[in-house]
Amino acid sequence: MPKWKNVFVTGGAGYIGSHCIVELLEAGYDVIAVDNFANSVNDNGEAISLKKVEQITGKPVAFYQCDLLDKPKLEEVFSKHEIDCVIHFAAIKAVGESMQFPFMYYKNNLIGTINLLEVMQAHGCQQLVFSSSCTVYGNPEHLPITETHPTGNITNVYGRTKFFIEEMLKDVSAADKSWNIISLRYFNPVGAHPSGDIGEDPTKPFTNLMPYIAQVAIGNKPYLTIFGGDYETTDGTGIRDYIHVMDLASGHVAALKALQNEHLRLKVYNLGTGEGCSVLQLIKKFEEVTKTKVPYKIEDRRIGDIVSMYANANLAKEELGWQAKCTVEEMCKDFWRWKIKNPNGYKTDAVKQVANGTTHTSTSVTQNGVHK
Numbered sequence: 428m429p430k431w432k433n434v435f436v437t438g439g440a441g442y443i444g445s446h447c448i449v450e451l452l453e454a455g456y457d458v459i460a461v462d463n464f465a466n467s468v469n470d471n472g473e474a475i476s477l478k479k480v481e482q483i484t485g486k487p488v489a490f491y492q493c494d495l496l497d498k499p500k501l502e503e504v505f506s507k508h509e510i511d512c513v514i515h516f517a518a519i520k521a522v523g524e525s526m527q528f529p530f531m532y533y534k535n536n537l538i539g540t541i542n543l544l545e546v547m548q549a550h551g552c553q554q555l556v557f558s559s560s561c562t563v564y565g566n567p568e569h570l571p572i573t574e575t576h577p578t579g580n581i582t583n584v585y586g587r588t589k590f591f592i593e594e595m596l597k598d599v600s601a602a603d604k605s606w607n608i609i610s611l612r613y614f615n616p617v618g619a620h621p622s623g624d625i626g627e628d629p630t631k632p633f634t635n636l637m638p639y640i641a642q643v644a645i646g647n648k649p650y651l652t653i654f655g656g657d658y659e660t661t662d663g664t665g666i667r668d669y670i671h672v673m674d675l676a677s678g679h680v681a682a683l684k685a686l687q688n689e690h691l692r693l694k695v696y697n698l699g700t701g702e703g704c705s706v707l708q709l710i711k712k713f714e715e716v717t718k719t720k721v722p723y724k725i726e727d728r729r730i731g732d733i734v735s736m737y738a739n740a741n742l743a744k745e746e747l748g749w750q751a752k753c754t755v756e757e758m759c760k761d762f763w764r765w766k767i768k769n770p771n772g773y774k775t776d777a778v779k780q781v782a783n784g785t786t787h788t789s790t791s792v793t794q795n796g797v798h799k
């Protein structure tokens with residue numbers, strides 16, 4: 428049984444949050460989750476993803492529709508529970524959108540985090556796991572990337588919000604020794620829970636590679652566009668470190684355990700497999716596993732795209748006792764199971780439009796790799 432009981436999860440209705448909550452409930456934690464449905468399906472104030480999580484685990488989740496920018500509401504929810512620690516997933520993350528609407532990104536991600544940290548501090552709860560990203564490394568100076576690689580040389584606003592939050596966490600933990608924080612730098616999360624009952628279902632336009640491959644495989648898009656086929660990689664296409672979302676989820680449970688065992692002040696860990704996989708390799712594996720065809724076209728490189736990015740994940744192995752276990756094949760299989768069982772995600776597109784005042788259609792098919 429964990430020493431801490433109540434975990435407060437921000438952005439819990441989202442992709443990684445919902446998968447992580449499955450792992451938390453199964454590890455014996457109780458979960459209090461908040462989300463404002465900026466990028467997840469809203470069913471009259473209920474999170475469908477979390478209803479599914481309850482079905483998978485047979486355990487309840489206390490959910491509140493709450494925007495981190497609404498500090499009084501956040502304060503009210505926090506006061507209702509004895510919170511032991513917080514996992515902070517809530518953020519908006521679309522790279523292209525962040526370049527068009529920088530205020531929106533800085534406000535949501537930075538002010539949202541400041542509100543959260545202030546409410547936590549006021550309640551004497553200073554244990555935090557933060558969702559960071561390999562995007563903080565910018566263009567890699569060496570591969571595989573270790574946690575000591577310089578950060579901050581980033582070309583997009585979304586990535587800078589993650590970098591600025593990491594810098595802020597350094598400052599708050601230097602100012603107040605009570606903070607006990609782990610920042611997890613995710614590489615490229617893909618896949619879905621093996622039940623096929625929860626998965627990735629964003630309400631904003633997305634550019635992640637695997638959902639696009641699946642859209643093409645299922646016949647919703649004619650082909651995938653790959654930007655850059657002449658990079659200095661094994662097959663000329665960009666390389667990323669894809670990690671199964673359930674491995675990522677277990678990384679959070681390991682981080683919570685580490686925070687309970689020792690007062691760490693502030694630590695940073697990469698969560699990746701340590702293996703690079705090219706766009707073409709991922710397409711090939713996906714076709715093999717799902718017995719589908721994914722036609723693609725190769726176009727010119729895009730300015731600013733990173734060629735190769737993969738983790739050195741040894742530190743998490745040594746200090747958190749965590750290691751990614753799933754293969755790319757399992758990532759494809761599980762993603763496809765979710766897609767086949769739920770071709771329209773958590774709801775039909777029509778209902779989704781009404782619920783969120785948004786559509787699920789994407790404007791551009793873009794892919795070299797993902798800048799998150």
Ligand SMILES: NC(=O)c1ccc[n+]([C@@H]2O[C@H](COP(=O)([O-])OP(=O)(O)OC[C@H]3O[C@@H](n4cnc5c(N)ncnc54)[C@H](O)[C@@H]3O)[C@@H](O)[C@H]2O)c1
Nearest residue numbers: 438441442443463464465466467494495516517518558560
């Ligand atoms: N998916 C990736 O490729 C990836 C990679 C690296 C880091 N991350 C980070 O991991 C975290 C989770 O990502 P995800 O893929 O699950 O994204 P997601 O969009 O599926 O989940 C984030 C959730 O946060 C919610 N949210 C956003 N702003 C909010 C606010 N102000 N108040 C309350 N809720 C809010 C959204 O509605 C959404 O449900 C994010 O911080 C993201 O930046 C994701």
